[in-house]
Amino acid sequence: DAGITQSPRHKVTETGTPVTLRCHQTENHRYMYWYRQDPGHGLRLIHYSYGVKDTDKGEVSDGYSVSRSKTEDFLLTLESATSSQTSVYFCAISEGQGAEKLFFGSGTQLSVL
Amino acid sequence: GESVGLHLPTLSVQEGDNSIINCAYSNSASDYFIWYKQESGKGPQFIIDIRSNMDKRQGQRVTVLLNKTVKHLSLQIAATQPGDSAVYFCAESQARSGGGADGLTFGKGTHLIIQP
Secondary structure, three states: OOOEEEEOOEEEEOOOOOEEEEEEEOOOOOEEEEEEEEOOOEEEEEEEEEEOOEEEEOOOOOOEEEEEEEOOEEEEEEOOOOHHHOEEEEEEEEOOOOOOOOEEOOOEEEEEO | OOOEEEOOOEEEEEOOOOEEEEEEEOOOOOOEEEEEEEOOOOOOEEEEEEEOOOOEEEOOOEEEEEEOOOOEEEEEEOOOOHHHOEEEEEEEEOOOOOOOOOOOEEOOOEEEEEEO
């Protein structure tokens, strides 16, 4: 998966608890993205980063925050998880020279009970 | 808002036949298009891409056609094999004037089923 590692691969948590998902890349790519995938909605962009400490919101950013303190790591945090955030979360990277292809990680299956 | 969509949610083809998966987009400013394949339990995998200055691009057993007049994109898979069974997504983006991109906007996917 193009040098992208997501952790954990699976997580079950309870409503109201904080959750952090990690994405680690070894490609030294500038751009990193967090998507969620749900039946009937496809892949939707949550947040993205265009450099260290540079992030921006995507289509479905409410309830999520991100941080990027190093080029290789992009963290997604659910401050207080809700059942509607049960989903499969994918991290993606790109070189960011222009509109171009993203490379995806293997995903994290998150269940909020 | 504008979005990318697919004509059919499921496509069933015989092994060895050619497959054609269609995609309509509505954002006339989109200038980059891409197809992904996603197998069960895995992340999307890049298949082929095309920029708006082209109308056709070929890869290994795959061809992408872009018709900007009617805002239509298609993926053709030649001699479909059992390993082609997957969900296929089209996606589009628009380059930002300062470089880089805000990510891809995805369609909802078509499930390609290969029958023996």
